[in-house]
Amino acid sequence: MNVPYDERQHLRTAVQRQPADFIAWVMLADAELGAGDLDAGERAALRALQLRRDHPEALARLGRARWMQGRHEEAANLLRHASRQVPRHPGIALWLGHALEDAGQPEAAADAYRRAHALLPDEAYVAAQRLNWQRRLCDWRGLEALSQQVRGAVAQGNPAVEPFAFLSEDASAAEQLACARQRAQVIAASTPRLPPPGPRRQGPLRVGFLSNGFGAHPTGLLTVALFEQLRANAGLQVHLFALNGDDGSRIRQRLQAAAHALHAVAGMPHAAIARRIRETGIDILFDLRGWGGGGTPEVLAMRPAPLQVNWLAYPGTSGAPWIDYVLADAFVLPPALEPAFSETVLRLPRAFQPSDNTRVVEAPPARGECGLPGCDGNGGGVVFCCFNNSYKLNPRSVARMLEVLRGVPGSVLWLLSGPGLADERLREVARSQGIDPSRLVFMPKLPHPQYLARYRHADLFLDTHPYNAHTTASDALWAGCPVLTTPGRSFAARVAGSLNHHLGLDEMNVADDAAFIATAVRLGNDPAARAALRARLASARDTAGVFDMAGFARDFAALVQDLVGRQAHAGQH
Template sequence: MSMDPQRAQLRMAVQRQPQDFIAWVMLADAELEAGDTGAGDLAAQRALQLRPGHPEALARLGRTRWMQGRHDEAAALLRQAANLVPQHPGIALWLGHALEDAGQPEAAADAYRHAHRLLPGEPYITAQLLNWQRRLCDWRGLDALAQQLRQAVAQGAAVVEPFAFLNEDSSAAEQLGCARQRAAGIASGVRALPATRVRAQGPLRVGFLSNGFGAHPTGLLTVALFEQLRLLGGLELHLFALNRDDGSAIRARLQAAASTLHDVSALPHTGIAERIRAAGVDVLFDLRGWGGGGTPAVLAMRPAPVQVTWLAYPGTSGAAWMDYVLADRYVLPDALAPAFSEQVRYLPRAFQPSDNTRVLEAVPDRVACGLPERGVVFCCFNNSYKLNPRSMRRAFAVLQGVPGSVLWLLSGPGNADARLRAAAREAGVDPSRLVFMPKLPHPVYLARYQHADLFLDTHPYNAHTTASDALWAGCPVLTAPGATFASRVAGSLNHHLGLAELNVADDAAFVATAVALGNDPRAMTALRAKLAQARADSGLFDMTGFAVDFTAQVEAMTTERGWQGR
């Protein structure tokens, strides 16, 4: 594949003038944008040799180390650069990214806040600060930041990460605008491969691109389906792993289920696209979308004739290079389809697969889990960025309506837990009624649901994999479906289980339903029994049936337009 013109020109420039510091810095940026961390490293090192200690060179080397996963080194280099040029918003922004991944969440927020002070009108920086404050449950100035971000997206000039934008109380149309703006930025720097077409004979080759092929939500959701697809035998499965082998049992199962698992974690974007093309993939599923760690530039190169977004990113790609989105009619009803740039293909079941081979481990007693010996246990093991003021207000109202109850949460980063306790106190709830569970291995975490009576969902970003976990483990999920894909996932799972009574209309109904169940042990027991029966009977966890339906959709995608490639 030919190199993009800017990189080629910069490579020629440093060959002609090897002492040109600025050219080496610019080349490092271009190589890193292309996903070539090896070449980016060499360019950054050369710049640093020419100007030892120069902040721009230190920053590029720090960014390289971050992309290589060497987060502590990245944070140290970028901190050094930021101290030398404290008025540089871009370096402050990169420092925030590195500190996030180096496990210094409060310092990351400080870096983003500093960058925002330097460039308060820059939407990308505003989005980073807003997203990280949400993660830390730091709600200071949240509404003003959110309003600024939505206005910037509406004006069409903002480059905002669509994944972070899902946390905002935005419409599906706004989410489409955000995604389109981001996709346009990617497309401007990418050359597509020559068009190809779906094979005329033999089993279809289906590719899946993800950074979650391991002990990760994507791996957990897909592994049993891939195993059933292999048994069914109608498709040839190629998994393209953007993440290295994590040594997990899930990774081993994925490797065994696939025709080939391609480790492309060390390849630049062009190399990944070439590997997909060389494998002869007919239909390529993007299992990451706009989530962190994805490679939209690879999809923009059109390595496969048919490209589909599915599962991990609950929204539209907004990208001309994606042909379909795979969904179900509850999570993406006809009224939402105009807010998706892709053509919608509907499964006749919930769009989300699940690992139905899991067995619940024995769980320690309540006290050993940090819970009181008696009383109703409400839970919400969603990530902290979903625990926004609205979701927590209604959870606190539920606690107030059910004496002796507690709310079991996943411990968040930094000082998030302390901030949530402070919010409870302000709402008139004893902070000790919030119980925090540390991050645990998935089977150990899953077993904990046996002590939870009812899962209280969040809005506008629902529980997704977490909702599947709860339901599989026998814990009902209460949700108030909204008008976006991200706010309808838990509702879709309930709908397909036949538990529509847990999909309520609004926050008032949410609180009333939870309070009624919390004060009626017989009703709670009956609900859990109904869930147990529905889990067995509904088909939500039937991966053999899912494999049949999935195969039919893949085949339909390749025939309905006669795909000649584009």
């Protein structure tokens, strides 16, 4: 919820004048939480509870505050208590679903979303939340009808659909633009801009990066080696604005050491984060979260930096008037896709995605310890893998993976274990399609080095569509496991293809599902062909430039310096 600043001020004045006005305190709690001021939102919710002890509306606001503070178990308990009092309140059921997700109760979260949708069957936001969570649980009941409802809402101009969740729908890039633009318009209308910045400070270029992934998170894993290389560039200063707290990880320590400054802004109000960025004198700000969960588009909407760029974490257009550029490459964002992007397109001469090329791929546990079959010496025991998150495993992607298993006797499909009953549901899908469910092997979520080591047992990564492997594709390729993909018609459907293309492995980018199945079956039944492919990947990893972070840093710095230089030149005329 986005509440204009002057409305928050009005509510603050109202509770000062009438401190016993319960409704005003509840509304103020909403407004403060919507502005990212968690402490003020908590105080307002607690004051409302003092006025009306155990009232469900006040309990719900305190639960929402606890959820936003990361106190998920407390949030779930508060919201569950509120929901029991008013079981037909769809908003409270919805917030309960959010809290239960993060409290590790995935099936209960699904029940809460279904209840909210039953109470508000025509509300697009609720339908989209239910759809997104059912995808995560691999619960495909009524999936097509939900997807059509959500896509229909976007087509009708409804701004309620979250752009990140919409990436999982088989929608066009133009539909994705509409979804993002509609959401951005709501935020732009309720967010005040900062005054224009003053003259640029003398000295090195100050490059800012805003993310909630500065730690043991895909964003941190992808960027840390690049930031270490950029540190050597005397013409740049790297400033990281961390929306997440310190997770104590080795990645966080490396990020802290690589940056000229790591600004801890977790839990700060949006306006305070924007002021910090402005006061730091950032010349160009990269949004490394976009519409993903935990991002703060409101901060970017305040225009804290003179140039703002969408890069890396959100694989699509921001649709936002406050984002000037998107950073991509010619494969992932070809000219034909440009009309579906609100930003001006910038392209690196290499794959747009960096990665940590300092990682060592350790030896994995024995195959048996991983639940995998042994090698029989005759090509049996082939391991196909897909360690993408469960929401990418839609009916189409899973059906073609099962067809590959059918064509390669004795092979298995190694998947990342999903939340709740997701694994059991996928086994049931296999059984219904005539595949022994024991041929699906599930890997629990592991610390990154242990997960990376498992790729040594995998023969071929089978990608998903329309939402590709992104960080996961980079992990697989770095660890020596080839990736087979079908590049599609959106940014999110072309990331794995970009990595293959820039590695010189274009034959692993196939046209359609039939070619996908045929290629995987051919490789699965031909040990010599698999060995030759792995050898080519090993060579390309060292020579093709995808994993050359020193070269990436040079290209990135040159692009940034040219961009800021052109901006400064334009400002003089």
